[in-house]
Amino acid sequence: MKTNDAIFIKVQKTTIAIRTETILYMEKTSRKITIHIVGGEDVYFYGKYDSVMPLLDERFVHPHESYVINMQHIYRLGMREAVMIDGQKISMGDKCFGRLKRAYDAYIRHNIWSRLET
Numbered sequence: 001m002k003t004n005d006a007i008f009i010k011v012q013k014t015t016i017a018i019r020t021e022t023i024l025y026m027e028k029t030s031r032k033i034t035i036h037i038v039g040g041e042d043v044y045f046y047g048k049y050d051s052v053m054p055l056l057d058e059r060f061v062h063p064h065e066s067y068v069i070n071m072q073h074i075y076r077l078g079m080r081e082a083v084m085i086d087g088q089k090i091s092m093g094d095k096c097f098g099r100l101k102r103a104y105d106a107y108i109r110h111n112i113w114s115r116l117e118t
Helices: 049-055 094-117
Strands: 006-011 014-019 023-029 032-037 043-046 060-064 067-070 074-078 081-084 089-091
Touching (some): 049 067, 060 094, 074 094
Antiparallel strands (some): 006 014, 023 032, 023 067, 032 043, 081 089
16 A cells, blocks of 8 residues: 655645644635644645645545545544544535445455455
């Protein structure tokens, strides 16, 4: 599995490094993207997911136009929502939730088989 340790984001006139393992999820409103960090402050920047997604690895799924979710930090999947380890609930429609569920099931299967093989 490919893993990227960090992504580099330009915030105003500063470039900051964010460890990908600390990203819970990203949320986009208009052109503003908020990166929600485990136990940290949210990071805001202006951009498009098209420029961010290539920087992320297989842990990340983009099931809904407003969200990119780090599947490593999903606590559980409920009725059309992902509950993150910090308790935050991300709701979505049936079609988007179906994409998330398929991606999460594949992620879980891959991780179980990877651990059994080692």
